[in-house]
Amino acid sequence: MLRLGTALALIATAAPALAEEVNLYSYRQPELLQPLTDAFTEATGIEVNVAYIDKGLEERLVAEGDRSPADLIFTVDISRLAAAVQAGVTQPVESAVLEENVPAQYRDPDGQWFGLTTRARIVYASKDRVDPSEITSYEDLADPKWKGRICTRSGTHDYNVALVAAMIHHHGEEYAKQWLQGLKDNLARRPQGNDRAQVKAIWAGECDISLGNTYYMGQMLSDPEQVEWADSVNVLFPVFENGGTHVNISGVAMTKSAPNRENALKMMEYLTSPEAQEIYAHANYEYPIAPGTEADDLVKGWGSFTADDTNLMTLAEQRGAALRLVEEVDYDG
Known part of the structure; x- marks a missing residue:
């Protein structure tokens, strides 16, 4: 007869390890995010699953409620970010890293969303x-x-x-x-x-x-x-x-249900890092917002400007x- 400790050890050895993951609902096509998600997985070992949603993202999250698998929302335009907040499908996030990397005009005062790039x-x-x-x-x-x-x-x-x-x-x-x-x-x-x-x-x-x-x-x-x-x-x-x-933004918000909250926060913080900012901005011909980052040479070639600070x-x-x-x-x- 196996002792309890030996049996638990055998079960643990036989069972496959649960993969670390984070799930995204995105208004942006997966191919636009691919360079970024690949870099995040390489840096952290966390797998990223992307569900592209053409419309009705907020309605889907409302319908799914606490059972939603989504951890993060990726979207473009402030109106869509605001709509997600108004629908009650996001949660506030507190992070010194995010506050340091995202200028105040590009994040929600209550921490419900954070900008990633501007156009x-x-x-x-x-x-x-x-x-x-x-x-x-x-x-x-x-x-x-x-x-x-x-x-x-x-x-x-x-x-x-x-x-x-x-x-x-x-x-x-x-x-x-x-x-x-x-x-x-x-x-x-x-x-x-x-x-x-x-x-x-x-x-x-x-x-x-x-x-x-x-x-x-x-x-x-x-x-x-x-x-x-x-x-x-x-x-x-x-x-x-x-x-x-x-200017307008692409941005990210954590869902209210977020089953992988810790991994979601790691990804949010990674997305605002100089490395990720330049990957994302270069892939989409946009402007990174983290301090010390620069746009792609092609984008810089269009000219410089001072963004409205509202x-x-x-x-x-x-x-x-x-x-x-x-x-x-x-x-x-």
């Missing part, structure tokens, strides 16, 4: 038809001199809503509405397509300037069919008249007002 909302301008000195501010876009010369995607898209929210923050709702009406009056065509489609329209001569995120330039330059579009425009970094260049959660609070203004001026009509 600027900039102007793409025709090299042939626009003098770069003509556009220095976002406010300039409502100037009648641009009538029939601007292309944008839908006004209700998260990227444009965030910009309108920033305009409200800097100037108030009445001014923001007038600005939005002026921008609409200057459109060359009804809002349509994505940010790259606007650059294609500039290349085709349909308009002269457009709004877009910086990383789309990198994506166009890496696509042989779109290099011509990218080469037809300059990247300009306008500012608010009383602020800096509007906390992004402040802008998220204006999202409802921004959407209302877009509807009131019938921007997409």
